[in-house]
Amino acid sequence: MKYILNEDDHEPAMRYEGIARYAYDCERFGDPNATADASFFDGEFIPTLTHEGLNAMYGIIDQLIIKEGHSQYKKTELQTVKDSLAIGMEQDNSIELLDYIIVILKDEQ
DSSP: OOOOTTTTOSSHHHHHHHHHHHHHTOSTTOSTTSOOSHHHHHHHSSSBOOHHHHHHHHHHHHHHHHHTTTOHHHHHHHHHHHHHOOTTOBHHHHHHHHHHHHHHHHOOO
8 A cells, every 4th residue: 555645634735745755755845846845736736727837747747657657557547637737727626636646546456
């Protein structure tokens, strides 16, 4: 079973940080672009997804696809999430996708 930091936190920004840190296996701000922190989410996903937020999510998902490469199911689902991202996406949609990423990662397939 995988452990994703903050996966059950009520704050979406904390769930974002947990996914980013899991993807890059790093501490806060320890990823290549220093986006693995809740404060980045607050600035780039609220009220809508910005260009910087989109690029951060692309990087995170690409890293997760590499990390979870043993599972075709996870690779396919993560690519679907990546393809559904768009600049200007409403915050609620971004949160739903973050939560779905956690579901994908926790799946044992």
